[in-house]
Amino acid sequence: MSNDPLNQPRVERPLHPAVLEETELLKACAIRKGRTSGPGGQHRNKVETHVTITHTPTGLVGQAGERRSAEVNRKVALRRLRLALATEHRVGVPAGEIRSELWRSRVRGGRIACSPGHTDYPTMLGEAMDVLIDAGCDPKRASVRLGCSPSQLIKLIKDHPPAFVLVNARRVERGEHALK
Numbered sequence: 001m002s003n004d005p006l007n008q009p010r011v012e013r014p015l016h017p018a019v020l021e022e023t024e025l026l027k028a029c030a031i032r033k034g035r036t037s038g039p040g041g042q043h044r045n046k047v048e049t050h051v052t053i054t055h056t057p058t059g060l061v062g063q064a065g066e067r068r069s070a071e072v073n074r075k076v077a078l079r080r081l082r083l084a085l086a087t088e089h090r091v092g093v094p095a096g097e098i099r100s101e102l103w104r105s106r107v108r109g110g111r112i113a114c115s116p117g118h119t120d121y122p123t124m125l126g127e128a129m130d131v132l133i134d135a136g137c138d139p140k141r142a143s144v145r146l147g148c149s150p151s152q153l154i155k156l157i158k159d160h161p162p163a164f165v166l167v168n169a170r171r172v173e174r175g176e177h178a179l180k
Helices: 023-025 041-044 072-087 100-104 121-134 137-144 150-158 161-173
Strands: 029-034 050-055 060-064
Touching: 029 041, 029 072, 050 072, 050 161, 060 072, 072 121, 100 121, 121 137, 121 150, 121 161, 137 150, 137 161, 150 161
Parallel strands: none
Antiparallel strands: 029 050, 050 060
16 A cells, blocks of 8 residues: 555545535524624614624634625625634544545646635635644645645635634744745
């Protein structure tokens, strides 16, 4: 058997909550609506358009209130919750081939094809963060497991500043230099 992690048998990992379908994720959440302050006059004072979604198992929160529609704010809050989960909640990384189908479909020739605005971005970010944290925040080790280049992995993480800050804080704690 080869030591190359990409040639190992595929191992099923527990699902990261950022990956779950909307209805499944919302089953584990508390949703609260409220009023918000700021510009908007009477409409803002009368209508509860601010939405806060709390993932009960982790306590992580996504919220939005900048739009006039509660439904639009709910979608924005859900995306923010997915990004918070991807950044701050870790799922174990077993030995062997751990890349998801989505990850394998979005990485070609070492390049990651997923922009920060795409619906798949929180899922890709969560998978990358799990592997990167498991690899001691070493992009070279993590990129071998993920089948991409270290620079592509850093770029993916850098596209969501809170994730980049978290990785650099962990690196500094370990006595390593911050990524640029």
